Amino acid sequence: HIQGTSWNTNVITYSIGRYTRDLGRSTVDSLIESAFGVWARASGLTFTRTYTRNADIMVEFVTYAHGDFYPFDGPRGTLAHAFGPGMGAGGDTHFDDDEHWTVGGTGFNLFVVAAHEFGHALGLKHSRNPESLMYPTYKTFRPTNLLSREDVANIKALY
Numbered sequence: 060h061i062q063g064t065s066w067n068t069n070v071i072t073y074s075i076g077r078y079t080r081d082l083g084r085s086t087v088d089s090l091i092e093s094a095f096g097v098w099a100r101a102s103g104l105t106f107t108r109t110y111t112r113n114a115d116i117m118v119e120f121v122t123y124a125h126g127d128f129y130p131f132d133g134p135r136g137t138l139a140h141a142f143g144p145g146m147g148a149g150g151d152t153h154f155d156d157d158e159h160w161t162v163g164g165t166g167f168n169l170f171v172v173a174a175h176e177f178g179h180a181l182g183l184k185h186s187r188n189p190e191s192l193m194y195p196t197y198k199t200f201r202p203t204n205l206l207s208r209e210d211v212a213n214i215k216a217l218y
């Protein structure tokens with residue numbers, strides 16, 4: 060995973076490939092859009108959805124081996140991963156479809172996990188601050204203010 064690099068454009072395209080069956084497509088679409096919106100507000104970046112496979116960030120729900128060197132592991136464990144900025148697989152974000160993806164309540168909150176992964180897709184590494192979205196372990200966040208002051212400072216330092 061290329062870390063620490065950043066995109067050299069302010070308009071970043073994304074495309075959604077395979078979906079999960081845990082949620083309706085329009086629900087997934089809006090959660091993904093909202094997760095990008097968290098970073099757009101803090102960075103001034105613009106995220107534009109396209110319907111081609113050569114978008115900067117390809118978003119997919121996959122299981123086990125899925126075409127990169129990071130196969131998923133079934134339920135729990137790794138929930139998702141994202142490549143750092145770059146051509147080709149750079150930025151691509153994969154969700155383990157063996158997890159139960161939810162809007163809230165039991166299972167893993169897709170909005171929260173996606174916002175964390177998109178932090179990686181934009182070039183952010185993990186934080187040691189448990190209050191930060193980029194802290195390495197999943198927890199339920201107050202969906203109102205997902206980003207810590209540190210998250211905001213780190214994305215502003217990159218863009």
Ligand SMILES: COc1ccc(S(=O)(=O)[C@H](CC(=O)O)C(F)F)cc1
Nearest residue numbers: 137138139140171172175195196197
């Ligand atoms: C808060 O968002 C997340 C926390 C932890 C994860 S993870 O447990 O899947 C993590 C992957 C990651 O940090 O992106 C682990 F190393 F696999 C994903 C999203």
Ligand SMILES: [Zn+2]
Nearest residue numbers: 125127129153
């Ligand atoms: Zn993958």
Ligand SMILES: [Zn+2]
Nearest residue numbers: 175179185195
């Ligand atoms: Zn992470």
